[in-house]
Amino acid sequence: MSPESDVSRRTVLKTTGGSLLALGTTGLASADPDDLVRVNVGFKSDRGRRAALDAADEVVRQFNFDALTIRVPRQAATALADRPGVRYVETNGQMQALAQTLPWGIDRVDAEIAHANGDTGAGADIAIVDTGIDTSHPDLQDNLGWAKAFVLCDSSCSQCGPCEVPWDDDNGHGTHVAGIAGAIDNTEGVVGVGPGVTLHAVKVLDCQGRGSYSDISAGIEYAADRGCDVVTLCFGGSHSLTLYDAVRYAYNRGVLLVAAAGNDGPCTDCVAYPAAYDEVVAVCATSSDDSLSSFSSTGPEVELAAPGSGIYSTMCTQGYDTYSGTSMAAPHVAGAGGQLMAHGYTNVEARHRLQSTAEDIGLSSNEQGYGLVDVAAALGHYSGDN
Amino acid sequence: MTLQSSVTATVGADRVEFEYTVENVGNDPEDLQFRSGLKADFAVLDGDVEVWRASYGRMFTQALQTETLPAGDSRTFPGAWEDPDPGTYTVVAELNTTGPDAEARTDFSV
Numbered sequence: 360m361s362p363e364s365d366v367s368r369r370t371v372l373k374t375t376g377g378s379l380l381a382l383g384t385t386g387l388a389s390a391d392p393d394d395l396v397r398v399n400v401g402f403k404s405d406r407g408r409r410a411a412l413d414a415a416d417e418v419v420r421q422f423n424f425d426a427l428t429i430r431v432p433r434q435a436a437t438a439l440a441d442r443p444g445v446r447y448v449e450t451n452g453q454m455q456a457l458a459q460t461l462p463w464g465i466d467r468v469d470a471e472i473a474h475a476n477g478d479t480g481a482g483a484d485i486a487i488v489d490t491g492i493d494t495s496h497p498d499l500q501d502n503l504g505w506a507k508a509f510v511l512c513d514s515s516c517s518q519c520g521p522c523e524v525p526w527d528d529d530n531g532h533g534t535h536v537a538g539i540a541g542a543i544d545n546t547e548g549v550v551g552v553g554p555g556v557t558l559h560a561v562k563v564l565d566c567q568g569r570g571s572y573s574d575i576s577a578g579i580e581y582a583a584d585r586g587c588d589v590v591t592l593c594f595g596g597s598h599s600l601t602l603y604d605a606v607r608y609a610y611n612r613g614v615l616l617v618a619a620a621g622n623d624g625p626c627t628d629c630v631a632y633p634a635a636y637d638e639v640v641a642v643c644a645t646s647s648d649d650s651l652s653s654f655s656s657t658g659p660e661v662e663l664a665a666p667g668s669g670i671y672s673t674m675c676t677q678g679y680d681t682y683s684g685t686s687m688a689a690p691h692v693a694g695a696g697g698q699l700m701a702h703g704y705t706n707v708e709a710r711h712r713l714q715s716t717a718e719d720i721g722l723s724s725n726e727q728g729y730g731l732v733d734v735a736a737a738l739g740h741y742s743g744d745n
Numbered sequence: 746m747t748l749q750s751s752v753t754a755t756v757g758a759d760r761v762e763f764e765y766t767v768e769n770v771g772n773d774p775e776d777l778q779f780r781s782g783l784k785a786d787f788a789v790l791d792g793d794v795e796v797w798r799a800s801y802g803r804m805f806t807q808a809l810q811t812e813t814l815p816a817g818d819s820r821t822f823p824g825a826w827e828d829p830d831p832g833t834y835t836v837v838a839e840l841n842t843t844g845p846d847a848e849a850r851t852d853f854s855v
Contacts, residue, residue, distance in 0.1 A: 490806065532782075532806040568782025568806035575804055595781065596804035619807035622780040631807070654780060654809060654843060684781075684808035 407444025464666030469735035469742040470552040480553025483697035486582035489533030492560035493675040498548040506560035509574040516566040519675030529566040538673030539690035552694025576605035583609035588700040592618035593686035595631030610638035615706040617693040619685035621656035630658040644688040662728040665691035747771025752838040754853035765838035768819035782806035785822035
């Protein structure tokens with residue numbers, strides 16, 4: 360780093376609230392880098408001014424002193440701060456730049472209405488039985504509770520950088536699932552269905568996204584023994600007697616089990632295990648137009664539908680990414696279950712409540728089950744089904 | 746379809762190792778959209794009876810993953826059958842994608 364950029368960094372850090380860098384480069388790097396943000400750029404040379412103009416999508420204002428207000432892709436704004444001749448890059452007033460994104464799925468299940476009414480799921484414990492969770496993610500970190508690994512986090516094959524702790528995410532999948540269920544309601548990134556829930560990383564899947572029946576069963580057993588309200592099972596395979604035992608063990612101890620229906624679609628009567636077990640809520644995936652996601656498995660076991668195509672959520676290495684899958688649908692339901700259980704519902708009561716308040720989106724019963732999960736309606740808030 | 750596939754079986758002392766290769770023989774890149782954490786699977790048949798499947802005993806993440814296979818490039822997937830009983834078998838390998846399964850098979854003896 361050049362002395363000059365050192366200076367510009369310090370200058371930025373000295374400013375309060377509105378500074379891009381004061382809020383952390385993570386926040387900037389995190390949300391969609393192509394999002395346009397409005398920033399004020401101070402420069403000390405024509406070189407700095409040109410750098411700002413070159414980066415700008417639109418020049419909003421040119422001051423008589425050495426500063427500009429421009430609209431610029433978020434990524435470019437970050438880079439601009441380190442350019443020679445640039446004194447500072449500061450977010451402009453409204454903070455749109457770092458505003459939190461409301462992912463379409465969270466909006467579609469009316470979780471934001473629950474949030475507006477003060478329901479965050481605080482008090483609920485959700486075990487993400489998966490590939491682990493990025494333990495240093497700013498949109499998750501404060502919601503993380505105890506954690507446990509039943510398979511090694513493997514830095515050598517990690518797609519997420521080195522493993523800091525055994526239950527760190529070396530694949531990315533678990534972090535994405537966790538964010539849908541319970542990303543924090545703050546000024547950056549995304550928000551989850553239950554932004555106040557406690558998320559527990561139970562690592563049972565390896566860096567390639569696979570796990571043995573035994574490891575998965577041990578993870579489910581552990582989550583049940585620790586008194587979790589909800590577990591997410593965003594994986595699928597064939598029937599396993601051991602896994603079935605673990606599922607029943609957890610269910611009988613009051614755990615709401617929510618699983619991905621599977622990605623074998625288009626197909627009929629093809630729901631994967633463990634979603635296909637009676638004790639498990641099988642969730643199929645929908646697109647933003649309420650159609651069934653083409654990849655979603657369907658069948659009589661499908662209990663609820665939830666958004667699963669093009670879902671933006673947290674990703675390992677403190678980032679964000681868009682994934683599609685029934686793995687993305689299930690945590691919408693898990694977060695909804697957590698919201699109810701935070702109010703004292705048992706697993707069985709929560710399940711019935713989610714069924715009876717689901718929104719009919721006009722798909723067949725093998726495709727939508729009781730319908731699309733509706734968080735606001737489940738909690739008794741008017742949702743208007745929008 | 747511009748994917749060409751092949752599978753080899755190498756019989757060792759107490760295992761058979763498989764190597765399944767999918768090659769893009771077309772002139773354009775091909776997107777492989779995997780359905781889950783299971784990208785490719787192997788099944789061993791004794792006549793018409795399936796006696797082993799690589800994915801058996803495991804569960805897989807249910808998120809789609811896309812990899813682009815440039816024109817002329819190939820992608821190899823390994824597999825291994827431990828402690829096989831003596832006999833003559835066929836291994837069938839296929840992709841688990843939303844596109845073509847690119848099935849390949851070969852016979853081998855233990």
